[in-house]
Structure formats: C-alpha cells, structure tokens
Amino acid sequence: MSTFADEQTVIVxxxxxxxxxxxxxxxxxVPEAKNGNHYVQFWRYNRDDAVGFQFxxxxxxxxxxxxxxxxxxxxxxxxxxxxxxxxTITFDGKPTSIEIVPxxxxxxxVDFTMPVTLAGEHKFVANSPKVFTDVMTATVKVVPVVTxxxxxxxxxxxxxxxxSGFAAKSPLKLKFDNVSITNSPTTDDNGSFTYSFKVPETxxxxxxxxxxxxxxxxxVWGLKLENTPPTKPTPVAPRNERFxxxxxxxxxxxxxxxxxxxxxxxxxxxxxxxxxxxxxxxMKKTGLTQTNCTLSIMTGxxxxxxxxxxxxGNAGEWAISPFPFYVGFFSTWMIVGGGIICLLAFAxxxxxxxxxxxEYY
Numbered sequence: 001m002s003t004f005a006d007e008q009t010v011i012v013x014x015x016x017x018x019x020x021x022x023x024x025x026x027x028x029x030v031p032e033a034k035n036g037n038h039y040v041q042f043w044r045y046n047r048d049d050a051v052g053f054q055f056x057x058x059x060x061x062x063x064x065x066x067x068x069x070x071x072x073x074x075x076x077x078x079x080x081x082x083x084x085x086x087x088t089i090t091f092d093g094k095p096t097s098i099e100i101v102p103x104x105x106x107x108x109x110v111d112f113t114m115p116v117t118l119a120g121e122h123k124f125v126a127n128s129p130k131v132f133t134d135v136m137t138a139t140v141k142v143v144p145v146v147t148x149x150x151x152x153x154x155x156x157x158x159x160x161x162x163x164s165g166f167a168a169k170s171p172l173k174l175k176f177d178n179v180s181i182t183n184s185p186t187t188d189d190n191g192s193f194t195y196s197f198k199v200p201e202t203x204x205x206x207x208x209x210x211x212x213x214x215x216x217x218x219x220v221w222g223l224k225l226e227n228t229p230p231t232k233p234t235p236v237a238p239r240n241e242r243f244x245x246x247x248x249x250x251x252x253x254x255x256x257x258x259x260x261x262x263x264x265x266x267x268x269x270x271x272x273x274x275x276x277x278x279x280x281x282x283m284k285k286t287g288l289t290q291t292n293c294t295l296s297i298m299t300g301x302x303x304x305x306x307x308x309x310x311x312x313g314n315a316g317e318w319a320i321s322p323f324p325f326y327v328g329f330f331s332t333w334m335i336v337g338g339g340i341i342c343l344l345a346f347a348x349x350x351x352x353x354x355x356x357x358x359e360y361y
Contacts, residue, residue: 010031012028012029012031012040013026013028024042030055030057032079032105032106032107033057033080033105033106034057034080034081034082034083034102034104034105034106035057035058035059035080035081035082035083035106035128035130035131036056036057036082037054037055037056037057038054038055038056038057039052039053039054039055040052040053040054040055057080057106058080058134059078059079059080059081059082059106059126059128059131059134059136060078060079060080060136061076061077061078061124061125061126061136061137061138062076062077062078062079062138063075063076063077063124063138063140064077066140066141067140067141067142067143068114068140068141068142068143069114069142069143069144069145069164069165069219070114070115070116070117070142070145070164070165071113071114071116071145071164072113072114072145073111073112073113073114074111074112074114074140075109075110075111075112076089076098076109076110076111076112076124076126076138077107077108077109078100078102078107078108078109078126078136079106079107080106081100081102081106081107081108081126081128081131081136082102082106082128082130082131083102083103083104083105083106084130085102085128085129085130086099086100086101086102086128087100087126087127087128087129087131088100088126088127089112089124089125089126089127090124090125090127091112091115091122091123091124092117092122092123093123093125096112098110098112100126100128112124114140114142116164116165116190116191116192117142117164117165117190117191118142118165118166118167118168118190118191119142119143119144119165119166119167119191119213119215119217120141120142121139121140121141121142122139122140122141122142123137123138123139123140124137124138124139124140125137142165143165143217143219144163144164144165144166144191144211144213144217144218144219145163145164145165145219146161146162146163146209146211146219146220146221147161147162147163147221148160148161148209148221148223149162151224152224152227153199153223154199154261154262154311154312155199155200155201155202155261155262155263155310155311155312156198156199156201156261156262156263156311157198157199157261158196158197158198159196159197159198159199160194160195160196161174161194161195161196161197161209161211161221162192162193162194162195163187163192163193163194163211163219164190164191164192164193165191165192165217165219166187166191166192166193166211166213166215166217166219167187167191167213167214167215167217168187168188168189168190168191169186169187169188169189170186170187170191170213170214170215171184171186171213171214172184172185172186172187172193172195172211172212172213173210173211173212173213174195174197174209174210174211175209175210175211176197176199176200176207176209177202177207177208179200181197187213191213201263201311202311202312202313206222206223206224207222207223207224208220208221208222208223209221209223227312227314228314229308229310229314229315229316229317230258230259230260230264230308230309230310230314230316231258231308231316232258232307232308232316232317232318232319233255233256233257233258233266233291233306233307233308233319234255234256234319235253235255235304235305235306235319235320235321235322236254236255236256237252237253237254238251238252238253238304238321238323238325239321239323239325240323240324240325241325241326242325242326242327242328242329243297243325243326243327243328244327244328245328245329246328246329247299247328248296248297248298248299248327248328249296249297249327249328250294250295250296250297251294251295251296251297251325251327252292252293252294253268253270253292253293253294253295253304253306254291254292255291255292255306255319256291257291258308258316260308260310260311262310262311262312263310263311264308264309264310264311265286265287265288265289265308265309266288266289266290266291266293266306266307266308266309267284267285267286267287267288267306267307267309267315268284268285268288268293268304268305268306269283269284269304269305269306270283270284270295270297270302270303270304271283271302271303271304272300272301272302272303273303274303274320276303276305280298282295282296283295286309297327298327299327299328299329300326300327300328301324301325301326302324302325302326302327303320303321303324304320304321304325305318305319305320305321306318306319307319
C-alpha cells in the first residue's frame, strides 16, 4: 500500500502545517466511489513513510425534491453502489421499471414519474445482489394536486376539476374563492376524484379553487377566467341636443346592446370635457343591465361615453359620443339671482312711486 496508481488516486486535502507541528487533524468529504473498501494515505513532502488507513464506502439512495405531486418527476441518485452489478428499485414494495446502470464509480441517477397514490410518505428501496447488509432507502412525501378543464372558462360554463394525492375515501371541501361549492365529492381508494361545477358570477378575472380533504391535505388552483373583452356599444342618444331652458334636467342616455357568453353590464360617464376627469358626483353609473339610463344633469355643455363589462370582469373599450349635448340656458342660480334682482327692482319702483305720491299731495 506504499503507492497508489495515479489514475485511481484523488487528492482530497493538501496544505502546510506550522513549524514543529507534531499532530495534524483534518476532515474531508469522501469523493464519489464504488461500494467496498478504499484506502487513504497521509504523505509528508520529501518523506517516504506514508501513513495509511482503510474505510468502507456504503451505498446511499437520495431523491429530490422531497415533496412531489402524483404525475410529477422525482430524481433518484444512488452513490456507493457496486460498479459491476445492476439491481432493482421498488416503490412501496412494488417493482418499478427503473433500470439500474451504475458508472465506474458506482453512481447512477434516474428520473421516476410518481404514480397516482395517496398523500403522505412513500418509500423507495434499491437492491443489489452484491449488497447484502446495507438497505438503500429514500422517503418521498406525496402532496395533492388539482387540475381544471378548460383552463380559462366563461362565467356560467361547466368546468371539470380533477385531483389526486389526497387521503383515501375522504370527503372533500371545495371552495371557489371563499364560497363553498355544495355537493362536494369524495376521493376514491387512491385518493383521486373528478368533479364538475358551473363557474359562478363574478366581476374579477383571477380566482382560486381550494380543495381540502378530511386529513388536512389541500391543494389550490389559480383560475383565470376568459380574458376577451366585449365589443364597444354604439352611443345612440343624446346627440347635439338641448334639454330645457331653465335649471337641472333629466337626460336619458341610450346605446346599442352588446352580447357576451358570460353576460354584460354597462358603465356610463358624463363630463364637461373629453378628459372625463374629474367627474362630478352622480355623473358615473356602473353595473347597468339595460341599454339606457336617466340622470339628473345640471345646466351646462356635456360629453358622455359608455362601455360594456362582461361577467368575467373584462372591460371593453369606451364608446364616446362624438356630439356634445346641452342642458338648460339659465342655471338655477341664474334664475334665483334674476328673481332676486327683479324683486329688488320691483320693491325700488314701489318705493319710488309712493315717495312721489307723498310729494304730490
């Protein structure tokens, strides 16, 4: 054991000890090596009295990730395996199709697709006809997973939700956002289920579906509803009209209907300029289900616009009426002010009349 073959030797540590050092303590990580006995030598430079000792490399099975859902891949890596022997790997005691082909250093890596199975811990065991005393095991935790079809449904359409990796024969709690879905299903013997329900009405596009079993295992699916906005309605009335001469007036706005599979509502805005900002109180209405709306408008010149919003929360483009409309000619304050002026003038004339009358007599 005085010399090592260069092609089979790995330097694991080297350095310089302080002068007059009588003892050296070092640690190192055992490099990749096949199963069996191996040797380490400690050499001092310019000396031929190497110190050697022997150690045994045992096989080890590792996997990643530590948590995985059914249908996903897990990577198995075995080190310290015999380099000249194959073997088998079982999953929960059942044979797998994994083929063990170690390299010259006794290492092999292989991907394995997790089968449909119950939530919780499951065990891989690697065996070799040349390894009798050491059991190579690795544990993986199976977590639930759910999928949705179609991926971007419309409001009111039926979706199918499928899940696996839950507890066996367990009643489930399904929630759409924070609303419980009635008549939720129960998992089968393998912790799987399939269930259909209709997407409820909503005014937002992003949602989540939560599924929880009786054992406390849960899975969440981020659901995006269809994202195609409805088309623009066409403004019909008013168009370059004047409403009344004095004070506030009721104005009825009308537009063409728009259709969408998830249903539509309308939003209308009225402003004194085409910026539509800021809006006066009462000059915006949302959630309109009809194609007309009546508002009380103060005296002035105005523009208006309307857009459609579908049941999934997708807002269409604004349709701006190209013609302004006018309300009144004299505002309420002008009428009040004019009335006060007229009243004062009348009072002045009466006073002047009686004054002249007294002077005459």
